[in-house]
Amino acid sequence: MKYKISEIADFLNREFKGEDGVIIGCNTLSDAREDEISFLANPKYVKYLATSRAGVVILEPKYAKEVDKCIISPNPYLDFARVVGLFAKAQGEFTGISDLSFIHPDAHLDKGVVVYPYVFIGPRAQIKKGTKLFPGVYIGEDCFIGEDCVLYPNVVVMGQCIIGNRVILHPGVVIGADGFGFAATQGGREKFPQIGNVVIEDEVEIGANTTIDRAALGETRVGKGTKIDNQVQVGHNVKIGSNCVIVAQVGIAGSTRIGNNVILAGQVGIAGHVNVADGCMIGAKSGINKDVKKTGIYSGAPIMEHNKFLRTCAVLPKLPDMHRELKRLRQEIDKLKEQFKDIQDK
Amino acid sequence: MKYKISEIADFLNREFKGEDGVIIGCNTLSDAREDEISFLANPKYVKYLATSRAGVVILEPKYAKEVDKCIISPNPYLDFARVVGLFAKAQGEFTGISDLSFIHPDAHLDKGVVVYPYVFIGPRAQIKKGTKLFPGVYIGEDCFIGEDCVLYPNVVVMGQCIIGNRVILHPGVVIGADGFGFAATQGGREKFPQIGNVVIEDEVEIGANTTIDRAALGETRVGKGTKIDNQVQVGHNVKIGSNCVIVAQVGIAGSTRIGNNVILAGQVGIAGHVNVADGCMIGAKSGINKDVKKTGIYSGAPIMEHNKFLRTCAVLPKLPDMHRELKRLRQEIDKLKEQFKDIQDK
């Protein structure tokens, strides 16, 4: 693939400054060659403008004078992402429906669905147009998979689950395995059968080996446009709002509700049956064990306001010194009190 | 499926109060319709009794007067779980042995084993009656899989491992991958071949994408009735007792021994070569780096008694204030000492 710079500027509907040329790829400022396009989004990389060999740079108006050839944009990162999309090639080249797949006669596939070898599609499942199922995908009975989805290799969607449109499930994702529910008996524990399902709304993307459990009763739900990274665990009956960002290795226990536009950084853990308010940002490795009612930035395990967390972390390594100082103060005060008593007694 | 309330009461062997009726499903107090059964286990939901539309509610004797129709039970949650079991339908409808599967001629399958397409069963593996192997399951050579097990899609059981009866392995579980063992050399590290196996006892349930490594020598073992959630990591030569509950994303390093009836909450980490006493409960995100000899409730990383942990967490955000106060006290005491010295010198 190759494009003229002017064609790229037209595609973005942005102004282009400099001489036209041919672009055959995308790269960072420091690695780009003369026939590659780059971008400047983070001010700390301004210094690379002078030495970058990039054929053209997408940047904000204020940096336009620093380079010979640029495409001027109010949002260089977003525009660059779109240009990368021009050059990107989707994974996988298989087309049609492999006769090495197993499609139950009662399943219904729209025309144009791609089914690789070794895919299993159970009875009464529906797969809508434009969706691709890579090798090793399992679609259980009565599932609904919307339009233009991509289910990468070895994705599992257990029976009765519902996947919206334009959803991306990366390799090894498991949707709709049983939630973790047991009733105590005298001898041990008895399984609480998990008869609910999972609903994934439109434009959700879910990272490799992430697991989202089916509800005990009712549904587990991930809201529209939410992006989930790799190895995230979502327990049964959890509700996640729309446009959230959930980074790798987060765990969310059962029946918890996450609002809209919430950002959970890596390795956060959230207890069951709590609510997290819209728009909250939770720092990496934090632990949440009760409702977060007020939108804000929080960190720590258990969480506190992020600024307080930073100050606490700054003091924490001084704790042994504080402990010693406290003992010294105690001794000195006890001595002072004694001396003082002596004076008073005189 | 549908049942009369009286039939359900008979099934549970419990007393039924009120007029009989037909029940076609199970739900929570707040979501149940007139033809659904519900339950009250948590006292904080008593308020929903008045407004619930549920056709009948399973509850403790003391709440019986609050509703028109109820089934009276000393353990409403357990009894409700059993009723849900009446209505639950097992995942998957495939029967027989698919000719799209690969079964080594030296493998031995009992009659009535279900083998979906794309299952691989290695030489000398034994699979006992009533067990179901979903698509993408791999059973290595010399494995033994007991009766009435369910191995969901893409479960991997590496060679020589032993799975008991009525074991449930959720999608993506890996049993018997090599433990993480290397011997240092001058140039780097050399693999310590992992020649042990994994033994999973009866009635164990293991969540999606959990991994349980084979022993270096000897065995890794999970005891009878233990329930393990999703994305848990169990290292080589670990021994887990019976009736434990291990919540999602816990990691247990090599050669550690977990007693019976231990509960590990989410994201707990346990170092290698330590022992955790029977009946311990370990709070979420805790870290254990030495033996826990006394049964109790512990939290923190490293752990302390849970009550002490709660008090410590309550004080932690005050640490910056404490640090400042300590400096002020130091100044004031130094000043007092000086003033005192002046007096004594007079």
Add this chain to the structure above:
Amino acid sequence: MKYKISEIADFLNREFKGEDGVIIGCNTLSDAREDEISFLANPKYVKYLATSRAGVVILEPKYAKEVDKCIISPNPYLDFARVVGLFAKAQGEFTGISDLSFIHPDAHLDKGVVVYPYVFIGPRAQIKKGTKLFPGVYIGEDCFIGEDCVLYPNVVVMGQCIIGNRVILHPGVVIGADGFGFAATQGGREKFPQIGNVVIEDEVEIGANTTIDRAALGETRVGKGTKIDNQVQVGHNVKIGSNCVIVAQVGIAGSTRIGNNVILAGQVGIAGHVNVADGCMIGAKSGINKDVKKTGIYSGAPIMEHNKFLRTCAVLPKLPDMHRELKRLRQEIDKLKEQFKDIQDK
């Protein structure tokens, strides 16, 4: 398999003391039988020498007098690992190329590659000699897989990724899924297409269900001889040096650089865009949020020097007492100051 003790000593090129005999297996000092070989590496197990039934023990010269039969070695653990290798049998007995696999006509496989059933190999992929692909493996288009690799069941290598020689990928490993990159828009988030790849160098071993994301641009790289445990997450554009050890459930966010010979213990989390110096050792559950410039041992979240961390942890449970003591000191000092003022006023 069986060997004479003298044959084993010759294989190791070590001195053998005692009477020759036949060895048929390897075991720990406490579990070994008369026909098994064992080893002593950890001094705390010296006490088992007297009672061990092992047919021969590999140990350091200073312990040679404690037993009748021993192989004397400066590095008993490494030598024992090598002996275990004599007795170890590789997983899987399949040979040849299964006609239940899918190999694209434009893929190139060297002679001697083993392809189990249900393997998918995309166009233009190259697989070099001696490599084994277990069931459910997916190799995307344009991938390169070097010599003598083992890809265990359900391993996924997405298109364009490069795997070196003698690499071991345990079940469920995902190499080259999309990195987690999105550009904010007014309405939500737009995907930044991930057009880079992953490069895994020679002698790397990667544990079950670990995920290593493809780069946004350029490459994600794991250096030669690095060993990665189960359920580790490596973000896009991360560079990991050679001979590192990365224990289970570690998460490394995008664009971070890990030096050579770094050890990350279990459940460590590292933020994006930071550097960790060669030779660092990072304690379990630690969190790193900025550059670690100096080689050393660190722990905590955020990290501090390990010794300081240990002292801090020792004091932490005393924090509630410190808080109370601080209040008492404040009262006593205020009282002293008042009394002092009274005296001065006299």
